[in-house]
Amino acid sequence: MKKKKLDTxxxxxxxxxxxxxxxxxxDTNSLKAGARGPSLLEDFILREKITHFxxxxxxxxxxxxxxxxxxxxxxxYKSMAEYTKAGFLQDPSVKTPVFVRFSTVAxxxxxxxxxxxxxxxxxKFYTEEGNYDLVGNNVPVFFxxxxxxxxxxxxxxxxxxxxxxxxxxxxxxxFWDFISLTPESMHTIMWxxxxxxxxxxxxxxxxxxxxxxxxxxxxGKSFFVKFHWKPLLGVHSVAWDEALKISGKDPDxxxxxxxxxxxxxxxxxxxxxxxxxxxxxxxxxxxDLLDPTKLIPEELVPVQRIGKMVLDRNPDNFFAxxxxxxxHPGHLVPxxxxxxxxxxxxxxxxxxxxxxxxxxxxxxxxIPINRSVNTVHNNQRDGHMRQQINVGKSSYHPNSIAxxxxxxxxxxxxxxxxxxxxxxxxxxxxxxxxxxDFFSQxxxxxxxxxxxxxxxxxxxxxxxxxxxxxxxIRQRMVNLLTQVSIPLANAVAESLGLKAGKPxxxxxxxxxxxxxxxxxxxxxxxxxxxxSSALSMANASKDSIKTRQIAFLAxxxxxxxxxxxxxxxxxxxxxxxxxxxxKNGTLKDSASKEIKIDMSFLTxxxxxFDAIYVPGxxxxxxxxxxxxxxxxxxxxxxxxxxxxxxxxxxxxxxxxSYVGAKLKSGDADAKAxxxxxxxxxxxxxxxxxxxxxxxEKKDKIPA
Ligand code: HDE
Numbered sequence: 001m002k003k004k005k006l007d008t009x010x011x012x013x014x015x016x017x018x019x020x021x022x023x024x025x026x027d028t029n030s031l032k033a034g035a036r037g038p039s040l041l042e043d044f045i046l047r048e049k050i051t052h053f054x055x056x057x058x059x060x061x062x063x064x065x066x067x068x069x070x071x072x073x074x075x076x077y078k079s080m081a082e083y084t085k086a087g088f089l090q091d092p093s094v095k096t097p098v099f100v101r102f103s104t105v106a107x108x109x110x111x112x113x114x115x116x117x118x119x120x121x122x123x124k125f126y127t128e129e130g131n132y133d134l135v136g137n138n139v140p141v142f143f144x145x146x147x148x149x150x151x152x153x154x155x156x157x158x159x160x161x162x163x164x165x166x167x168x169x170x171x172x173x174x175f176w177d178f179i180s181l182t183p184e185s186m187h188t189i190m191w192x193x194x195x196x197x198x199x200x201x202x203x204x205x206x207x208x209x210x211x212x213x214x215x216x217x218x219x220g221k222s223f224f225v226k227f228h229w230k231p232l233l234g235v236h237s238v239a240w241d242e243a244l245k246i247s248g249k250d251p252d253x254x255x256x257x258x259x260x261x262x263x264x265x266x267x268x269x270x271x272x273x274x275x276x277x278x279x280x281x282x283x284x285x286x287x288d289l290l291d292p293t294k295l296i297p298e299e300l301v302p303v304q305r306i307g308k309m310v311l312d313r314n315p316d317n318f319f320a321x322x323x324x325x326x327x328h329p330g331h332l333v334p335x336x337x338x339x340x341x342x343x344x345x346x347x348x349x350x351x352x353x354x355x356x357x358x359x360x361x362x363x364x365x366x367i368p369i370n371r372s373v374n375t376v377h378n379n380q381r382d383g384h385m386r387q388q389i390n391v392g393k394s395s396y397h398p399n400s401i402a403x404x405x406x407x408x409x410x411x412x413x414x415x416x417x418x419x420x421x422x423x424x425x426x427x428x429x430x431x432x433x434x435x436x437d438f439f440s441q442x443x444x445x446x447x448x449x450x451x452x453x454x455x456x457x458x459x460x461x462x463x464x465x466x467x468x469x470x471x472x473i474r475q476r477m478v479n480l481l482t483q484v485s486i487p488l489a490n491a492v493a494e495s496l497g498l499k500a501g502k503p504x505x506x507x508x509x510x511x512x513x514x515x516x517x518x519x520x521x522x523x524x525x526x527x528x529x530x531x532s533s534a535l536s537m538a539n540a541s542k543d544s545i546k547t548r549q550i551a552f553l554a555x556x557x558x559x560x561x562x563x564x565x566x567x568x569x570x571x572x573x574x575x576x577x578x579x580x581x582x583k584n585g586t587l588k589d590s591a592s593k594e595i596k597i598d599m600s601f602l603t604x605x606x607x608x609f610d611a612i613y614v615p616g617x618x619x620x621x622x623x624x625x626x627x628x629x630x631x632x633x634x635x636x637x638x639x640x641x642x643x644x645x646x647x648x649x650x651x652x653x654x655x656x657s658y659v660g661a662k663l664k665s666g667d668a669d670a671k672a673x674x675x676x677x678x679x680x681x682x683x684x685x686x687x688x689x690x691x692x693x694x695x696e697k698k699d700k701i702p703a
Contacts, residue, residue, distance in 0.1 A: 004071065004097035004126045006368040008316050018048055058323070059358050060109040063154055064120045066168070067103035068113075068202065068255040069322035070262055072311035074098050074125060074272065080306055083223050083276055084215035086335030087414075088127040089306070097126040098309060099369060101325055102202045102258070106157045107168025112247035113254035114238070115168035116197045116460065118188075121207035121229060122327040123309070126373045129414055133331040134227060135351070138199070139191040140208035140295040145184050145435050147346015152178060153185075171467035180476035183503075183522075184435070184510065186442040186484055187293050193460035194445075194453060195237035195537060200610075200690070201257045203268035203547070204236045211329075211344040212289045214337040214419055215276065222419050224282065224289055224339065226296055228273030228303050233547070234540035236690045238607075239640045240459060245607045253608065259314055266547045266574070267312045273303035286525040287441070288434040292343040294441055297532040321369045326355040334411075337419040361385045377406035429512060437525045439483040446485050448531045450538035452693030458488055462495040471498075479503040545687045546574035548610040551637075553630055553653070555581050557619025560591035562647045566613055569680030575687065580604040582627050590617050601629035606636040611687045616648020624653050631657045635703035638662070638674075641695050643686035645675040658701045670698040 016024045024045060031043035039046065061067075073095040080089040088096040103120035104111065119138040124131055143153055155161075156178035157170050166172050170192070179185050191197070199205045207229030215223045238246065246253045261268060275296050277289065287294040315321035328351035329344065338344055355364045361384035364370060376388070379395045394402035409415030446454065461481070465474045478500045481489035489500040511520060533539045550570055554563065567577050578598040581587055586594045598604070606612065612634065614624070624630040634657040637644055646654045654660055654676070662670040673692035675683055686692075 004099070004373060006316070006321070018045060019052070058360065061103075061358060062354060063105050064103035065109040066107045066111050066113070067101045067120065067322060068258050069099060069101040069315055069325065070258060070268075070311040071313040071315065072098050072100065072267070072309060074123075074307060074309045076272075076307040078306070080215075080274075081217065083217055083225070083274075084335040085218045086127075086132070086215075086333050087129045088125055088132070088333070089335070097373070098311075099124045099126075099321070099325060100309075100311060101322060101327070102205075102254070104168065106154075106170065111168035112251040114198060114243040114246045114251075116170060116192070116240075116243070116464075117168065118192060118197065119199060119202070119205055121205065122325075123207075123229075124325065124327060124331075124370075125333075127333055128374055129333040130374060131331045131370075131372045132333045132336065133327045133329060134209055135327045135329045135347075136207050136209045136227065136229070138205040138207060139188060139196055140206075140210060140226075140228075141188045141191065141441070142210055142292045142343055143179075143185040143188045144182065144343065145291060145293055145431065146342045147350070149182070150343075150346065150350075153182075166467075169467075171464040173468050173470050173473060176465060176468045176477055177470070177473050180473055180480055182510065183438040183480060183483070184293050186438055186480065187445060190442045190445045190457065190484065193457050193464070194449065195240075195456050196235075197460075198237050198240060198243040199254070200236040200238050201233070201261075201547075202254045203258060203261060204231050204233050206230060206235050207270065208295075211292055211341040212277075212339045214339060215274075216335050216337055216419055220420075222279050222337070224277040224279065226275040226277075226301075228275070229270040229309070230273055230303070230305065232269040232271065232541075233544065234542060234690075235537045236540060237537060239691070240456065240463065242607045242640045245605070245636075249605045250608055258311075261547050262311060262314050264547075264576075267310050269311075270309045271305040272307040272309060273305050275301040275303055277301060286528055287437060288432060290339055290341045290432070291435045292341055293435075293438070297444070297527075297529045298534040299529045299532055303534075320367075324359065324364075324367045325369045326351075326359060326364050326367070328352055328355070332416065334414060334416050340421075363387065379406075430515070431510060431520070433520060433523075436520060437523045439522075440525045440527045442484040444527045444529065444532060445535055446488060448533065448535040450536055450693075452696060453536060453538060454488070455696065458491045461488075461492040465492065465496055474498060475501065476503075540690075542688050542690060544574065545570070545610075545684055548575045548687050549608065550575050550577050550611050550613060550687065551580045551604065551606065551609040551633070552577055553580055553612065553614045553624055553633060553650075554587060554589075554595070554617070555620040555623035555627075556587045557617045557623075558587065558589050558595070559615050559617035559620070559648055560589040560593060562615035562617070562650070563589055563595070566615065566645075566647075566680050566683070569684065573684050575684075578604070578609070580633070582623060582630070587620075590619075601627060601633070606633045606642075607640065609637070609642070610690075611643040611683070612637045612645070613683065614644075614646040614650030614653050616646075616650045618649050621649040621652050625656055632703060634659050635701055638695070639701045639703040641673065641691040641693050643673045643675065643683065643689070643692070645678055645683045645686070647677055651676050658703070662695075662698070667698065669694045 030039045030046040032039050075095050076089045101122045104115050104117040106117055107115050121136045121138055123134045157175045159165055160174050209227030212224050215225045330348045363383050363386050366387040381395045392402055411417050468474050474496050478489055478493045478498055480503050482500050493500040570577055580599050581597040584600045638659045672694050673686050
């Protein structure tokens, strides 16, 4: 692979200079008429420094402003030549460099990572045939069916224009107003209200290309394809109450987690999956493959895992790389092409357009992070900030003075040619009638969830609509929910003090002024599958505790063998252990060994951990018992359904918290994930379960 290592500059050991290379003698004082006099206009050093500073910010992305990125590589498992001629999908020995950017959609650049939101999942493959961008999300469907509604959707979810409230949240009137009048959004809304919208880690999210794309093989045969990224750590989420608290305690939680994992050598990995549909099967399904509000259940078309992506390097400079990277679903390579999905078609215009205003020049492809690994040759010239110095007299084609260079490439030489799809149609401004099924996959998604997941969806609706002030909007949403699930609609209605009623005639809001609603009756398709196990996170892999963060609550006198044995076992299983104590600095264990404290109860909090362990030691437990924050730590970890273990005297701390009653209760559900006097293996197994959601069924704990 041509390694995508960007040129960097280190200032280490160098003299300070101006941008013109002049060595600076005094960077602390401006040039003045006398030490107490006015500054002089001629101070070019001051002016250059301040001017550059004044222009440091660029417009943030209009959506997906908040993001984090990393470098890595992709490798295909076996040649996909049967389906596509894309060079990077042919040879398992080839490592293709990638840069990935994860993002939230609605919040500004400085907003919290744990907002309830869809996550962007953009991958730039630096292939030998040019850059290929797969600009996807962590949910497989989208809110709207036509790009022309995108500005409306985004205006509705962004902070309201009169007072710019709320930040990074969909829980407000304008969003739910739009959604309640846009029934096609219901499937994606179910995903957005599910725990998928509050991931535990960016390393634990799935990715989806969303639209149906095309593969094209060397013979010109085309296949429809849906793209997937499957995280090897499984798909996991936090609890909503936890998300709210993380947003205050560590708003950079996801960014930090990604960065720290890569720095520690625990490289995040995803398998690349494809669902391939032969061209002849285009109309085989109850839904339209071009409708971006639909997924193809994996039971109907299995996901073939065809390769792996590993993220193994953090950016050197956030702005230069993560901020300036410019993705575009229209950055293609031969062997991959679009379909007529009207959402995708609109995106093909939007991304270059937005880069022009965001990065300020048509030369944004020359920014190091955006450069392809093969050299660029064409007759485009000049423009703001041009970097490339083209030689010669010719900047046009055809030419003779440069022997016709640069030359067009034949298809056999790697030249790109679009798939020759036959189109025979009237020019119309319309929605396809095959797109008129709005609810069956929303129901499929809901029915595929485990009971705790369904409860979380109901809770999310209760929260979001509870924040909506207009009773009319609340009522319209509840009514719409009856089309997805009556019990869900009733549960949400009850919490809002409403009764679920008859939904609006959905069709009227999505037609042009002259269209006849009678021509566009909603269709209710019977889903080919009743439940799809891939849609539930309850079925995620739960066999590893790699990179899981475990808090050890301890103080002076902590039992040396409890502490040491557990730590050794957890580290061997790949977890990260952090000591949380009443104060910062160090503590001494029962064998007088010094132990570094990672956080005090002031800076540490249960919500940034996956599990809690309280080792024994009389003195240590005595100190912790007099620390209300230690008790709160246990209560909160229980509330968020995390594994909690204690040994020896440590059990006393549990007994003094609300959790003590659960331990003694004899109720297996309430006790799930609570371990006392255990072997480390049992704790490891419990941590791997991620959460014991079953505990939520029991009376709630105040924390
Ligand atoms: Fe985007 N989207 N989008 N989008 N999108 C942008 O491009 C747009 C859509 C997605 O990490 C913008 O460079 C339109 C679907 C991601 O830099 C902008 C429509 C999906 C990112 C834009 C959509 C996405 C963006 C803003 C409806 C999932 C972040 C900044 C037709 C398949 C990329 C930028 C990054 C960013 C337009 C819908 C994913 C304005 C018009 C569907 C992951 O061009």
